[in-house]
Amino acid sequence: MAEEDQIPVIDLTGIDGARRGEIIDQVRGASETWGFYQVVNHGIPINILEEMMEGVINFNEAKQKGVEAHKYDCHNSSKVQFQTDLNLDGAYPNWRDSLVVEMAPEPPAPEEIPPLCRDILFEYVKSATKLGEELYGVISESLGLDTGYFKERDCMNGLRVISHFYPPCPQPELTFGTNKHTDPCFLTILLQDQVGGLQVFRQDRWVSVQPVHGALVINNGDLLQLMSNETFKSLPHRVLANKTQKRVSVACFFSAYRSQRSFGPIKELVTEEKPAIYRDATADEYFIHYLTRSDFSTALEHFKVSG
Ligand SMILES: O=C(O)CCC(=O)C(=O)O
């Protein structure tokens, strides 16, 4: 595989010291060209990553899951929802079950979270939030802004964690694990196992994200593309269905959920040559439009400044 066909792997060793400048440059380069990168030496111990994925498997394979399955509903105020697509009739469903937990700004009462992944979810989220804050700092600096720019604007006040379980699919050619989409948030930290199947759409072709042991996949969401006035990309991605192997992933979506604050292109990044491409919107306005739109064009189009 040609080198330009692999998403960058960034080593975060020395992020608070000697290598910070180099890491900032790498994050900027990856965000401009891919919107995706993997990070290693990110500070989250491997046993926490493994326990998190094991918790998701245990929950999904338990006969009594204790959470009712339904289509994800953004108008439902419940902070824990379990979505399954496996038993639908008609058009082929995505071959995946997903446990959605809103962990911030206020986590649910612990007893609402399935016991088989409850403790590890709290522990993992604590570490992922710390890493998220670190990455936001690097991203801010890479755009020439203060380290705290995004954090101070509520961009990590909200966190939805979606734990995906992809069972083996008897006819993978008929469907996907996850359809082509972009993420409706600022930043996603994705933990995946070693099975593979995640692909990013770049320059008119699908590129596989090769799993790297112990690494986390980071991707820019639509709201980072909006705020950076398209300096940073939010690229479409999808997950293939797999005939023989189950697959697990855990996505942490950082956004300003439940905040009244509006977001638009950052004024420092708007110039005469590159005027504001998008209008302002709150993160919830964006999220609801994204989930309820009837055409499957990119949701960001709707927020473009017309004319
Ligand atoms: O399962 C994966 O690797 C990716 C899932 C994903 O793209 C998402 O939850 O937005």
Ligand SMILES: [Fe+2]
């Ligand atoms: Fe995604």
